[in-house]
Amino acid sequence: METMDNDLTFGVYDALCLACDVPAMVNDIGLCESCNAKMERDLIRQREWDYSASAFGCPVDKREELRNHVIAQYGKALELLAAEPPRTARSRSRKKKRKPTR
């Protein structure tokens, strides 16, 4: 089956990105591709391995290496998350902006 040529599962539906509020193709947690990339890096910085798609396929003993790599490349400041628990589809907070419309 042919899909969009992305390495991640984007192309789910068009909606507003939860983070930047721009209409875009968002993934299953409501983030556009660039915000998702930022969140991935934030999750790795915070060692939220279970939430990170990049870390998911990464062997446990390579995770710190991955984190060091992210920090070396992008710095250790969080880009998207504000030092709070990651927002997932299940624990979507209502206080922030609009929810994605289907």
Ligand SMILES: [Zn+2]
């Ligand atoms: Zn976005």
